[in-house]
Amino acid sequence: MKIGRIGSAVAQALILTAIGCGFAVAQTVTGPVDGQIGLQPAATEVAEDIVKFHTLLLWIITPITLFVLALLLYVVLRYNRAANPTPRKFTHNVAVEVVWTVVPVLILVFISLFSFPLLFKQEQIPPAQLTIKATGNAWRWDYSYPDQGVDFASLPLSEKDATSQNRPFRMAVDEPMYVPAGVNVRMLVTSNDVIHAFSVPSFGIKEDAMPGKVNETWFNVPKEGTYYGFCQELCGTYHGFMPIEVRVVSQAEFDRWITSKGGELAAATPAAAPAAPETAPAETPAPAGAPGR
Ligand SMILES: [Cu+2]
Incomplete structure (x- = not known):
């Protein structure tokens, strides 16, 4: 039992080390590509969930679409003027109306079992480093x-600069945003003028940038690369x-980059950040004599 546990711990450590080495070596570039049909490869857990949810919806809507198409074709062929010269005059059918109300409701409730947890995962910002x-x-x-x-x-690179640096024109910028791998990043998004939206599809984030308002989103990308x-x-x-x-x-590279930008390192290191509390901090006790709620 004990040996088994140690064995599995060693195996886990080896796997994690292998993954860690992979991250250190791999330098992926993720963005739109010519002729792309599907979603961009997911780089975060949220994006993975979005891709899975998208696939699930595709499995649900495809048979529904085919079923509706079959019904339409049946009606067109069976009840056109030539095939059915004297139509029946009824306007209601309780059984059919109950079915076409209840079945879609059940389908939507089933979808919500997957969409709501995903929504909460996107919208509840975890403790960020x-x-x-x-x-x-x-x-x-x-x-x-x-x-x-x-x-x-x-700012985006000019075509000349992008070509000479072998970077994608209209995607590459002069000053990219740097983040460390495997760190919870909290993004605050706002605007100075009109409404924009900050979106990195492979992270599964798209947040409106509203003038006069700060919106929030988050991501954690385990794999190093350019997105x-x-x-x-x-x-x-x-x-x-x-x-x-x-x-x-x-x-380490992030720290070097922060330093090169003249920034302070202290708060940038996750190890230095206090551990996130397991539970929400206790509510401040009401002062003595304060009226009860
Ligand atoms: Cu825009």
Whole structure:
């Protein structure tokens, strides 16, 4: 029993080490590609769940669509004027009406069993080790790392620069957003002018950037690499020219990058961050004599 447990722990450690080495070596580039039909490869757990949910919905809607098509064809062929010259005049059928109300309700309830947990996973921001604010402008993204004191604007590369650097034109930017791999990142998203949307499809995030309001989302990318996103809210003439480039790097490389930007490291290291409390902090006790609720 004990040996078995040790064996499985060793196996787990070996697997984790292998995965860790894989992460250190792998440098993936994830973004849209020419001729792509499906979703981009998922880079986060949330994106994986979105892809699974999308596949589930496809399995549900395909038979429904075929069934409705078959019904339509049957009606067109069986009840056209030539085949059915004197139609019957009834207008109600209780049994059919109950079925076409109850069955869709059951299907929707079944779908909600999967959609609600996914929605909660996306919307409930877990304790984060890094906070980044993205601000939309017509037409570029500004990034701010408030805990590290790093702020910069991010502009798309010119065609000449992109070609000479062998990076994708209209996706690559001069100043990418850097994040460490395997870290919960809290994204604050807002706008300086019109409504934009901060979206990285492979992370499964798309958050509206509203002037005068700060929206929140989060992601955790275990695999190092370069990931591309775009503004996904039509915001004006150059809406198509405000790409998002995220570099997911090792903690050491992230620290080097923060330093090169003149930022403070202390708050950037997850190890230095206090452990997230297991439970919500106890409510502050009401002062003596305060009226009860
Ligand atoms: Cu836009």
